[in-house]
Amino acid sequence: MALDSIKGSLREKGVRLTRQRQILLELIDKSGLHLDAERLYQMAKEQDPKLNRVTVYRTLKMLKEGGLVDELDLMHHAGDQHYYETRMKQEHAHVICLRCGKVEEFFGEPLQRLRRQIESHFGFQILLARTEVGGYCAHCQTLRARELEQARQMGQVAPRPHPDGGVAPRVRAKHSA
Template identity: 35%
Template sequence: MNDEAGIAKYEEILRAAGFRITRQRQLILNILNDSAGHPDATEIFERANRIDRRISLATVYRTMKVLEESGTIQRHAFEGGPARFEQNDGEHHDHLIDLDTGEVIEFASERIEALQEEIAAKLGYRIEHHRLELYGRKVRKGG
């Protein structure tokens, strides 16, 4: 989302769920809105805590849970790491996770999508939803 309309949407969802938009929740929403990657709850908490020491990790978790249940953010449980969150912009993409750094790289491939559809059709299925996660290590040149 990365804009004021995105924050307003988050606020609307929280209010509908019975939450007040406190300074701490506003801070969480700003951090989430400004995040380009896939932060986990602890990263969101640590960034918020540097600005407002009164924020609690529980507030971060409760806020993220409501946003996840509404479908505005997606929760990912990448292998071997904490749950990470990303804004749900409606555009499908897959993930490559660097096993050495933990970096999450988003990518999209029409060839992969077509192959998945082909395989499902051959087996007599129609894909309703899927998630592809690749785990790898960067290949070093000359090594």
């Protein structure tokens, strides 16, 4: 249903929904996940082996510029890649575990309330809002407590904190900034 409205809005913009674009849109829409470009490319290739990386990246850019797909960085918990989801989804906050990279979605009234408060406070018209929260999931809190305890027992220095406030041992590529 969300996909149909995307297709409609593409038609209005005079954008032809090629088979390759359709494959990507459907992957993003149906997965309900936040997939990065490389993952999307791998999945799309299973459906159409002729698809190449350049086309996938170009299509994602087109979908993003057309306001159909949202590009997220999810606090760069795993490096520099971006993640994609359809803009048709109800507004939600992303809750990211900086240790294991698990992403949860929070839908709830407080987000709408925040939006209304910002609009009235600044006399601002919000077109797009993105809320990201980073921290440790319940599982990682347990593991982390154990690790810190072990490090203490061995007289080691505690793991270096992540610039965002956590410890991110999975980080592959870090921002130099």
